[in-house]
Amino acid sequence: MAPVLEVKNLSTHFMTRRGVLKAVDDVSFTVGEREIVGLVGESGSGKSITGFSILGLVDPPGRVVSGQILFNGEDLLTKSPAAMRAIRGKRIAMIFQDPMMTLNPVLSVATQMIETVQAHDRVSRAEARARARDALGLVGIPSPEERLDSYPHQFSGGMRQRVAIAIALLHRPDLIIADEPTTALDVTIQSQILFEIKRLAAEFGMALIWISHDLGVVAALADRIMVMYAGRIVEAGQVDGVLTEPRHPYTSGLLSAVPAAVPRGEPLRPIPGFAPSPLSRPSGCAFRDRCARATDICATEPMLEIAAGREFRCFHPHLWSAA
């Protein structure tokens, strides 16, 4: 199965006044056709910037400094701005975190959807409107024809996120990058949206990169999971394997900090310390200052190890008897 997306050694740096901020540092991964990949990490780990790098939407002073982003075999980093614009929204779509902010408050939903259709396809306004209406119906918005003429403030947060998803679906893209789309919603709405997205991705055969800091959400949704820490992917593999038998101490640390994963009555074990400042990351393994298993060797760069469909960067991985 040919991968839809192949990211190779991607580095995105921000040239700030206080130095070079390595938001994404030598990240490689692939996303297969119809595959749902969860990209997990704490705030500032570089997961959102990875998403924006793929779409070519990193704002200055940020810049993709090296690597390749192969989308259906073509390197997006060599494309002209016009060619990238033709791909954005058409073949790769993105859904943002805060539905209150992603829709323009002074334009009607119809305007914002029709312009998306007409940005890529030469169709009449009436036809574009019909497609917009169908997309709204698809994501479960009742009486879509009337709702088209509403403005964003007339929708609830969950409904706005459905509108954003409908916009992403307008062109049936090959890949959707979802940047924490359920984080700003309350829990019942969250699970509805999750269910809808999973259904739609399967229905239209779309691949999905789901960026989140919520392991529970990713566990329910994704086929594969990638754990990011300080701009790097520290562990990647099938969801079941990574979440039940994590190899990297950071992954196991994350898991033992999840309330649902710890037996009732037992205290949660937060990871000690804070993530290092992206401006002054220690050499070697960035996690070593917070890691109970760290030794002197961790001051050198751990190589990517690949074993039994699992990738991780650690000198002292957890060993599981079954593995």
Added chain:
Amino acid sequence: MTVFVIRRFLQSIAVLCVTAVIVFIGIYAIGDPAEMLISPDASPAERAQVVASLGLDKPLWEQFFTFAWNALHGDLGRSFVFNRPSIALIFERLPATLELTLTGLVFALVLGIPLGLLSGLKPNSATDEVIMTGSILGFSLPSFWQGMMLIMIFSVWLGWLPSTGRGQMGEFLGIHSSLFTLDGLTHLILPAINLSLFKLSLVIRLTRTGVRETMPLDFVKFARAKGISERRIVFVHVFKNILIPLITVIGLELGSMLAFAVVTETIFAWPGIGKLLIDSIMRLDRPVVVAYLLVIVSLFIFINFVVDVLYSLVDPRVRLGGAQ
């Protein structure tokens, strides 16, 4: 909408009543017009007769109620100096001021918005620096000095444009205006520029700030992620959001331009209402001052009404009439 209009109308009447009281008492306090109007060598009998004919011998409250009663019948009093209805004097002069102000406003918008966009889209570039420095000059150089410099450069040195008066007027659809003849236009250019320079700087800065504040918002990034062209993002997504603060400020400024065109009108001898006001204050011509202020307040009220209606057109979150 109907509810909104009716409510606004009632509010406006209240505002006009309050202004009338304040203005009437205020102008009563500054001096005795009899001193200005009657020659010093008039006999006491002549003097008493003039005072009585102008109604100045009555107590303040009686004068006010006479004025208010007449005002309700559409009569805002006769000018002491010209012995003509004061409202007629004002409406005679108003078109000249409106013409000057509107030309100045159009100039400020037509130039200010593109310059502000240019500046805001390329912050800290050379273009931005030049535009921003220019706007500081527009802000900080006093209007009367700018006016005199304009006259010196364009009328005295270069001799391109006339420096005083309104020039020849043309007629179009029954409206007399300097806008319709070439001679009138050449007379209009300098005063209009003088009046608009400050507003131009204001529009530039407002637009620039709006662009700078709107561009980093999520919905702009989302529009990019949808594959919308940069042009449409700037002129539709961003611009429509900038219009909201712009309309507010322009509405307020248009009122103040009308009311304070005094300086420009004085420098360029433009026969507008600003000049009439100054002359009337000097001569303590009470009815004209009161009528002038009531007209200006009415204009302010009207402009604010237009601004509110424009709001509801631009910003869907604003619905006139309050309750759904």
